[in-house]
Amino acid sequence: QEHKFWETQPVGQFKDLGDSSFPEGPIEQPTPLSEVKQEPYNLPTLYEWTVCDMDSDEICNEVYVLLTNNYVEDDDNLFRFNYSKEFLRWGLRPPGYFKNWHIGVRVKSSKKLVAFITAIPVKMRVRDEVVQMAEVNFLCVHKKLRSKRLAPVMIKEVTRRIHLENIWQAAYTAGILLPTPLTTCQYWHRTLNPKKLIDVGFSRLGDRMTMSRAIKLYKLPNSTATPGFRKMEIRDVPKVTILLRGYLSRFVVAPTFDDAEVAHWLLPQENVVDSFVVENSETREVTDFFSFYTLPSSILNNPNYSTLKAAYTFYHVSTKTPLLQLTQDALVIAKQKEFDVFNALDVMENEPFLKELKFGRGDGQLYYYLYNYRLRESLKPSELGLVML
Numbered sequence: 001q002e003h004k005f006w007e008t009q010p011v012g013q014f015k016d017l018g019d020s021s022f023p024e025g026p027i028e029q030p031t032p033l034s035e036v037k038q039e040p041y042n043l044p045t046l047y048e049w050t051v052c053d054m055d056s057d058e059i060c061n062e063v064y065v066l067l068t069n070n071y072v073e074d075d076d077n078l079f080r081f082n083y084s085k086e087f088l089r090w091g092l093r094p095p096g097y098f099k100n101w102h103i104g105v106r107v108k109s110s111k112k113l114v115a116f117i118t119a120i121p122v123k124m125r126v127r128d129e130v131v132q133m134a135e136v137n138f139l140c141v142h143k144k145l146r147s148k149r150l151a152p153v154m155i156k157e158v159t160r161r162i163h164l165e166n167i168w169q170a171a172y173t174a175g176i177l178l179p180t181p182l183t184t185c186q187y188w189h190r191t192l193n194p195k196k197l198i199d200v201g202f203s204r205l206g207d208r209m210t211m212s213r214a215i216k217l218y219k220l221p222n223s224t225a226t227p228g229f230r231k232m233e234i235r236d237v238p239k240v241t242i243l244l245r246g247y248l249s250r251f252v253v254a255p256t257f258d259d260a261e262v263a264h265w266l267l268p269q270e271n272v273v274d275s276f277v278v279e280n281s282e283t284r285e286v287t288d289f290f291s292f293y294t295l296p297s298s299i300l301n302n303p304n305y306s307t308l309k310a311a312y313t314f315y316h317v318s319t320k321t322p323l324l325q326l327t328q329d330a331l332v333i334a335k336q337k338e339f340d341v342f343n344a345l346d347v348m349e350n351e352p353f354l355k356e357l358k359f360g361r362g363d364g365q366l367y368y369y370l371y372n373y374r375l376r377e378s379l380k381p382s383e384l385g386l387v388m389l
């Protein structure tokens with residue numbers, strides 16, 4: 001099928017699939033910075049570029065409102081992601097971030113924010129190479145401005161600004177198939193509130209499954225089981241950094257985290273990210289770690305519910321406590337915090353515990369992509385150590 005824009009981009013092309021004669025690595029070489037386009041790409045006349053300063057409560061709110069009404073919906077239009085303002089501030093301002101990579105489009109006359117795209121810097125390891133990349137996310141065009149080829153302009157503009165920082169690779173995900181996925185991942189869902197998921201139409205009662213049986217099926221203990229399981233604190237950062245770096249070195253593609261990045265991404269923040277460590281009471285050693293992030297969704301067209309409270313597994317490391325038990329404890333915490341569902345991708349070593357802990361396979365795929373970087377063949381999800389928001 002035609003990809004008029006993506007055919008022009010340095011990404012693996014569908015026509016080249018199966019041709020393993022290409023070398024692994026960058027597809028295009030860097031351009032001298034003096035040759036990178038200095039001025040922004042042209043927008044249609046009525047629109048103008050704007051930098052969205054996420055420190056400003058007013059602008060952060062405009063971004064929040066645009067995404068709340070126009071961001072990703074599932075195929076059955078049951079849900080639309082409802083990233084919170086504090087989540088957006090967290091996700092978009094990691095150490096070393098660039099304000100002018102938080103790009104908006106406004107209507108010149110009304111100043112209404114009608115489109116958005118972001119990038120953040122990440123040091124990504126691909127096999128044995130650490131490559132400075134950008135993670136591109138939150139691409140959104142207002143529903144009223146769809147199918148006007150605005151997205152390619154947004155993508156070219158964020159690419160230009162990233163190039164100006166002498167960065168030539170990027171990573172991104174999408175729920176749609178584009179040229180050409182690094183890997184294809186599967187969502188899995190662990191029901192915590194069966195009644196609500198049935199009422200909203202996500203889950204169905206099988207013919208032998210009554211509501212009370214469904215509630216019993218998904219019941220969880222009232223407290224965690226692992227001795228030494230506690231909330232992560234700032235004093236844990238150095239040990240968690242060592243644990244996480246060690247664990248992520250197992251995967252073909254994974255981000256590298258220094259202490260500052262672990263502190264940013266993994267220290268608990270209410271309604272944004274929860275993280276736990278297992279500390280051995282004798283040795284004081286931190287042996288395991290688990291985290292999940294909070295991403296609610298608006299429930300569309302339902303008379304009884306407006307919001308789905310969803311937790312998403314983030315990064316975790318198990319060296320002593322079995323991952324199954326660690327995840328079970330995270331489920332217990334999520335249930336205590338009244339999450340309705342606990343979501344996970346089949347990346348890293350997640351697949352084994354998913355089935356054991358009564359996760360159901362979702363019907364949505366998540367495709368991972370690299371920009372301007374070719375791998376000889378696509379990866380299995382278990383070879384990927386990257387979770388994107």
Ligand SMILES: CCCCCCCCCCCCCC(=O)CSCCNC(=O)CCNC(=O)[C@H](O)C(C)(C)COP(=O)(O)OP(=O)(O)OC[C@H]1O[C@@H](n2cnc3c(N)ncnc32)[C@H](O)[C@@H]1OP(=O)(O)O
Pocket residue numbers: 002003004005006007070071072073134136137138139140141142145146147148149150151152155158159162163167168169170171172173174175176178371372
């Ligand atoms: C070195 C640095 C490099 C940095 C850049 C790296 C690359 C970063 C890439 C971005 C990563 C973002 C990751 C991310 O944010 C996470 S995925 C979430 C994307 N956002 C949504 O789904 C929100 C709801 N949808 C919309 O707002 C619009 O439908 C969007 C804006 C999605 C498309 O607006 P539209 O009005 O529906 O469509 P046109 O403007 O007419 O444009 C159609 C063209 O856009 C291509 N398209 C559609 N959806 C795409 C998607 N999700 N990725 C990439 N490309 C996408 C499509 O294939 C076609 O090109 P083709 O003709 O070649 O097929």
Ligand SMILES: CCOC(=O)c1cnc2ccc(OC)cc2c1SCCC#N
Pocket residue numbers: 072073074075079080081175187188189197202297308310341343344362364
């Ligand atoms: C109950 C299980 O489904 C979801 O949690 C959920 C919630 N909101 C969404 C909004 C947009 C959306 O667009 C693909 C999907 C969802 C999903 S399923 C895929 C995410 C996961 N796990």
